[in-house]
Amino acid sequence: MPLCFARASALALIIPALATPAQAADSGEVNVYSYRQPYLIEPLLKEFTDETGIKVNVIFAEKGLIERIQAEGRNSPADVLLTVDIGNLTQAKTAGIAQPIQSEAIDAAVPQAYRAKDDEWIGLTRRARVIYASKDRVKQDTITYEELADPKWRGKICTRSGQHPYNIALIASMIAAHGEEWTEEWLKGVKANLARKPAGNDRLQVKGVYAGECDLALGNTYYMGAMLNDEKEPEQKAWAESVNILFPNSADRGTHINVSGAVLAKHAPHKANAIKLVEFLASDKGQEMYAEVNYEYPVKEGVPASELVQSWSTFKADPISLEEIAGLRKTASELVDKVGFDDGPSS
Numbered sequence: 001m002p003l004c005f006a007r008a009s010a011l012a013l014i015i016p017a018l019a020t021p022a023q024a025a026d027s028g029e030v031n032v033y034s035y036r037q038p039y040l041i042e043p044l045l046k047e048f049t050d051e052t053g054i055k056v057n058v059i060f061a062e063k064g065l066i067e068r069i070q071a072e073g074r075n076s077p078a079d080v081l082l083t084v085d086i087g088n089l090t091q092a093k094t095a096g097i098a099q100p101i102q103s104e105a106i107d108a109a110v111p112q113a114y115r116a117k118d119d120e121w122i123g124l125t126r127r128a129r130v131i132y133a134s135k136d137r138v139k140q141d142t143i144t145y146e147e148l149a150d151p152k153w154r155g156k157i158c159t160r161s162g163q164h165p166y167n168i169a170l171i172a173s174m175i176a177a178h179g180e181e182w183t184e185e186w187l188k189g190v191k192a193n194l195a196r197k198p199a200g201n202d203r204l205q206v207k208g209v210y211a212g213e214c215d216l217a218l219g220n221t222y223y224m225g226a227m228l229n230d231e232k233e234p235e236q237k238a239w240a241e242s243v244n245i246l247f248p249n250s251a252d253r254g255t256h257i258n259v260s261g262a263v264l265a266k267h268a269p270h271k272a273n274a275i276k277l278v279e280f281l282a283s284d285k286g287q288e289m290y291a292e293v294n295y296e297y298p299v300k301e302g303v304p305a306s307e308l309v310q311s312w313s314t315f316k317a318d319p320i321s322l323e324e325i326a327g328l329r330k331t332a333s334e335l336v337d338k339v340g341f342d343d344g345p346s347s
Helices: 038-052 065-075 086-094 104-109 165-178 180-192 202-210 222-228 236-241 271-282 284-294 322-327 329-338
Strands: 004-007 029-034 055-060 080-084 122-134 216-220 243-246 257-265
Touching: 029 038, 029 065, 029 271, 038 055, 038 271, 038 284, 065 080, 065 086, 080 086, 080 271, 086 165, 086 257, 086 322, 086 329, 104 271, 122 165, 122 202, 122 271, 122 284, 165 180, 165 216, 165 322, 165 329, 180 329, 202 216, 202 222, 202 236, 202 243, 216 222, 222 236, 236 243, 257 271, 257 322, 271 284, 322 329
Parallel strands: 029 055, 029 080
Antiparallel strands: 004 055, 080 257, 122 216, 122 243, 122 257
16 A cells, blocks of 8 residues: 655645654654554644644555564664554564653653553553444443353344454453453354454444444444544444443443554654654643544543543543553464354354
């Protein structure tokens, strides 16, 4: 897939080649490689430039950026990698493209549960993995992840691939809570309750509920805000309005949380500016903007979610460290294959 280039301060379609480390000394700019879509982060990057005068040069791509930075090695112009999911953050660390972000401001803003112990990745926003439940056909207002394996939901659950990073992280959290053997049996039960073969993204699972194909759908919270406000595909508002959000396990260990985050590139040519950018994204202003633009939960305590997100109810977040979840992702992926989850229900 072609890469999309932009300069956040001017939002130009094409920018000059990003400066190499040898060209970057004392430059008033910072280079960002982003898996996050342009419309999600451009408002924040523009605000950063307005406040600091530091230009932000951005490369957007859906995949391959970690590998690109790795291949570029010491000559990489990348300063910051912005991405989603604990899997991508830990992949960047494992690939050897990260370095610790040493900042008292970030340490104060981001709880330890949402950053690496060695600070080689930093969480910037939280998203909860929730259940979208049909307003017409599901009368209960509480649920647990464990309950998804209950035969009463036979043929009534929609989800994307079990191998998608969002589901792998959830399954890893189940392993942390119950152990591998228990989670394998649970996965078999959830598979038996699927309405169809896993496919599509989280929005399409909600569409499945709207269309009557299923009663429950797994999805991330921010998709509700995205569907309610999608001007390009206004029909998605009806999908969103057909469901309630249930926050699983709010009465016990809490709802599974994942993060979007940042990595400071190992050979960042504008290291000081890169740290300033991540500090801004973790600041009150950056967190407020993330909350309003992306419908995500701030990681910084005391910064409220948007009014829309707050209207979905409060919930208890699972306190498990995301590093522990990252360490269980391989086992989770193996279990998905072992039970043939993505083959869908057997009948």
